Amino acid sequence: MSTTQALPREFKSSDLSRSSAEVFAAATEHPVTVTRRDGETLVMMTDSEDRARRELLDLAAQLIAIATDTKGTLTERMSEVFPWMFALSPQGRDDCAQAVLQAARASFSTKQPHLAVAELTSWKETATALAAGLRSDPVEWLDDDEPVERP
Template identity: 65%
Template sequence: MTRRDGEALVLMSQREAEGRARLLEFAAQLITVTLDDNGSLAERMSKAFPWMLALSPADRDTCAQNLVDAARASFSTDQPHLAIAELTSWKETATAIAAGLGRTDLEWLDGDDVVERP
C-alpha cells in the first residue's frame, strides 16, 4: 500500500510487532554485554540476565553461547522467535532450578519392575 507521501506502508500483526520489540530489547542487552570486557561471556551475561546465576557454571557457559547463537540466527533470518524461544527456555530452566526442581534424588526402576496403576 502506498501513502500520499509515496512511502510504502507495512502492516504486521501484534504478535510480530511484539516479537520484533522483544528481539530489539534482547539485542540491546547483548550489545551491553559485548561492551563489557571484564570476565567471561557467561559472567558478563549473568550481569545482564541475573536469573542465569541459578544455573551451574557449566550451564551458564552453555546458556551464554546458546543465546548468542540464537540471536545471530534470529538477526540473520529475520525470525525473532528463535532468540526469544531460546531466552525463554533458559530463563524457565533457571526459574525451575531456583524453585528447587531437579534437586530430588530420582528412584530409577529396573526394566523388570512393575508399577501398579493408581
C-alpha cells in the first residue's frame, strides 16, 4: 500500500461493519486484532501470513528434533531430516546447516517467518539444481563489441 500513514493494527468489532474496507486493507498489510466486548480478541491476517507462520512452526519442530538428538554431528542430523542436503557437497551441507539455524534464530527473534523459510527453500533449490546436474562451470564472457556468430 502506498499511503504515507501506517494502517492501524487494532480495531473494534464494530469497525468490521462500519469500515470493513479499512480493516481488510490493514489485514492485507499485517495481522490485525479485532477486540470484542463480549468475547476473546480475534486476529485477522492473510492466508499467506498464516501459511508462513505454520511453515515456521513446522521448521521449528524439525530443528528442535535435530537439536535434541545426540547421534552424529549437527550436519548429519539435519541431513537425515532434510535428505535433499545429500545433493550438496560436505562443505555445502555444513554451510547449509549453519545458515538455516541462523535464519531460524533471526525469524524467531524478529517474528519474521519468511527469513527461515526463504533460507531453507534457497538451499533446497540449490540442492535440487545440483542433483539435476547444474554446476557452476566457468562462464566465457564475450566482449560487448565482439560479434557473435550464428550457430
